[in-house]
Structures are given as structure tokens and as C-alpha cells.
Amino acid sequence: MRKLSTIAGLAALALTVTACGGGTTTLAEPSGRAGSTGSSGGTIVIGTANFTENVTLGYVYAGYLKSKGYEVTVKPNLGSREVIFPALQNGDIDLLPEYQGSLLLYLDKESKAADGAAQAAELKGKLPAGLKLLPFAPAEDKTIWMVTRATAAKYGLKSLEDLKKANGKLVYGGPPEDKTRRVGIVGLKDVYGAEFKAFRALDAGGPLTKTALKKGDIDVADIFSSDAEISSNDWVGLEDPQRLQPNENIAPVVREQKADDKLTAAFEALNPKLTTEALIQMNHKTDVEKEDPEDVADEWLKSTGLVS
Incomplete structure (x- = not known):
């Protein structure tokens, strides 16, 4: 559903990072319409990997959290996990849409956990200090x-x-x-x-x-x-009988200082709607119909009744 262990002086990342599909973004600049809400729900900076589905998920999270009173900024297309995960650790972003199986293997190459629940249990003990895994959605992308x-x-x-x-x-x-x-x-x-x-x-x-x-x-x-x-x-x-590719349920990883009960409850309400079929439909709009990921995210949130 794709190593840097640190970011040497995040100034390197604050320079321009190029997205797969063209265009650029930086860690220093906000992007998109999901900005200040003028409310007191807290602030969240969402970073995404450099492929369209993850960008769309970032805007899904942003649009939904905005409706819950958060002030949200999205920094899309920052790079691979080897880039954006250290950025999360360093506090340059607050939240990532992640894929549990790949994240677990990134943290522990020897992990054999294959299903979502087992992966979540292992991740809770293997995430670096200061980070928290929130509930995962049924949606997968392997x-x-x-x-x-x-x-x-x-x-x-x-x-x-x-x-x-x-x-x-x-x-x-x-x-x-x-x-x-x-x-x-x-x-x-x-x-x-x-x-x-x-x-x-x-x-x-x-x-x-x-x-x-x-x-x-x-x-x-x-x-x-x-x-x-x-x-x-x-x-x-090609079939994968030895299950080299584990399950890849989508879950947000967030800095602990942002992970209060309100944020957890928000994702518990969002997750049931976020299915693999919903993911495929959104990908069709971005990849085949060439619609903007933020527009697709907004449309999906409204179609599900998650936002009005």
C-alpha cells in the first residue's frame, strides 16, 4: 500500500522537496486550504509522503479535524518514510497518515506481525519516545x-x-x-x-x-x-504465499503532546468510513480523473456525512 535515521540539521529538508508527480513543498511552508479555523481546538501540522494517496489521506485527516475545531496545516509530498518519520520525531510535523505493516518493518526488520491488531500492539512498544499510534482504519494499501x-x-x-x-x-x-x-x-x-x-x-x-x-x-x-x-x-x-507483504491498515501516528482523548475520539469516528473501497474510489478521482487531492478529500468527507 514504500534510510535516514535522522535529519541532519533539518535545514536540508527545509529546502525544497520534490513530489513524485511534480510540484514542490517544504517543511517550512503550509499548503492547501485546511489552514486556520480561528477556533480553540488545538493546532496540528500534518505531513505526507510523496505519493498521491498519502497526500489525499493527509487532506482527509485535515478536513475532518478542522470540522472538530482544530487549526490544521498540511505539508504534502515531503518524501519517503525515511524522510518524514524523522521529521515527525523532530517535531517539524505533528501527524502522519501511516501504513502499519511497513512502519513496523521500518522500526523492526525482524517483525513477523501480519494482521492489523498484532501490528498495532507491537508498534505501541516500538515507536520512539514521544510518538503515539492512534486507532487504525479498515482501509489497506499493500x-x-x-x-x-x-x-x-x-x-x-x-x-x-x-x-x-x-x-x-x-x-x-x-x-x-x-x-x-x-x-x-x-x-x-x-x-x-x-x-x-x-x-x-x-x-x-x-x-x-x-x-x-x-x-x-x-x-x-x-x-x-x-x-x-x-x-x-x-x-x-504475483501471489505472495510467504506473506512478505504484511497487512497495511492505515493509521495516524502523532506526537504524544497532541494525542489527547479528543483527537483519539475523532479518529475512532472517522475510521469506520475509511475502507479500502473508499480509498480506491478516491485514488480513481486523483489518478485517473486527475482531480486535486484536497478537492477529492473534501468531496469524500461530505459524501460520508463526516463534515457538512
Whole structure:
């Protein structure tokens, strides 16, 4: 549903960070319409990763919290987890829309927790001091390793276990961090014995990766399971019998000083509406219909009755 352990003098990040889909943002500048509400509900700075779904989730959180009286700023497209998680630790942002499985593996490469409840329990003990995991939503967005139907037929690929039959022949494409992440090149080799001819650093399940797969510039692509374009392309998702990819329920991670009972209650009310199907529908609007993520978030919140 993608290492820096610290940010050396956040001045580096306060320079410009470029988003996958073009455009820029910085840690120093607010973005979007979800700004000051003039109320006394508290202030929250939401940061997001540099792919459209996470940006949309940031605006979903922002719009909903704004309706609850919070003053909210969104800083979208800040980068990968290796960038934005240290920013959260350092206090440059207050809250992140996260994916539990990948976050847990980021914190503990040896974790075997696969389902949402087990992951949440482990995360509560492994998050750095000063951070808190809030309740997770039923919505999930996992990595699915995709090949074209022609590639699947040529090499007899049905599951990730079959990749080793084509060792040294296939080009893998995905975000740069896939080269060192367990849910990426490292895990595919350790768990399935897969070795690739080359790795192409592209984007996190975005237009660069999908275009490269369509054109044949890469053979295996890291695509998000909630991607609305999967159904319109003749791609084959490789089965993952060893569960290299854990569950990826979406949950906010927040600085403890902001995580009061009111904030927790807000997400407990929001979460039941935030399903995988809702995620796919929002992704279709942003990725296929090319609508603005903030507009899509606002429309979804109103359609569910979460905001008026």
C-alpha cells in the first residue's frame, strides 16, 4: 500500500522537496486550504509522503479535524518514510497518515506481525519516545508486485516463488527505497530467492512506474493494491504465499503532546468510513480523473456525512 535515521540539521529538508508527480513543498511552508479555523481546538501540522494517496489521506485527516475545531496545516509530498518519520520525531510535523505493516518493518526488520491488531500492539512498544499510534482504519494499501500478462506467460510467473526461475533476466522498478527495504529487493531475495537483472529507481506506485511497466522498460513493478488503474490494465499480480507483504491498515501516528482523548475520539469516528473501497474510489478521482487531492478529500468527507 514504500534510510535516514535522522535529519541532519533539518535545514536540508527545509529546502525544497520534490513530489513524485511534480510540484514542490517544504517543511517550512503550509499548503492547501485546511489552514486556520480561528477556533480553540488545538493546532496540528500534518505531513505526507510523496505519493498521491498519502497526500489525499493527509487532506482527509485535515478536513475532518478542522470540522472538530482544530487549526490544521498540511505539508504534502515531503518524501519517503525515511524522510518524514524523522521529521515527525523532530517535531517539524505533528501527524502522519501511516501504513502499519511497513512502519513496523521500518522500526523492526525482524517483525513477523501480519494482521492489523498484532501490528498495532507491537508498534505501541516500538515507536520512539514521544510518538503515539492512534486507532487504525479498515482501509489497506499493500504492495503488489505486478508483471504484464506477456511477461507472466513467457516466464511462467504466477507467484513470487516463480521469480527465481527468471533470475538475472528481469528488471525491477519501484521507489528508490525499494532497493534496501525488506518489502522490496531485500525481502524478495531473502524470502523467495529472486535476483534481478537491474533495479530502476522510479516512484512509489506512480506514473513513472506504471508507464515503465506498460512500455516494457521494467518487467516487475511495485504497485499499490488500491491503485484504480489496475483493473484497466492487463497486469498480473504475483501471489505472495510467504506473506512478505504484511497487512497495511492505515493509521495516524502523532506526537504524544497532541494525542489527547479528543483527537483519539475523532479518529475512532472517522475510521469506520475509511475502507479500502473508499480509498480506491478516491485514488480513481486523483489518478485517473486527475482531480486535486484536497478537492477529492473534501468531496469524500461530505459524501460520508463526516463534515457538512
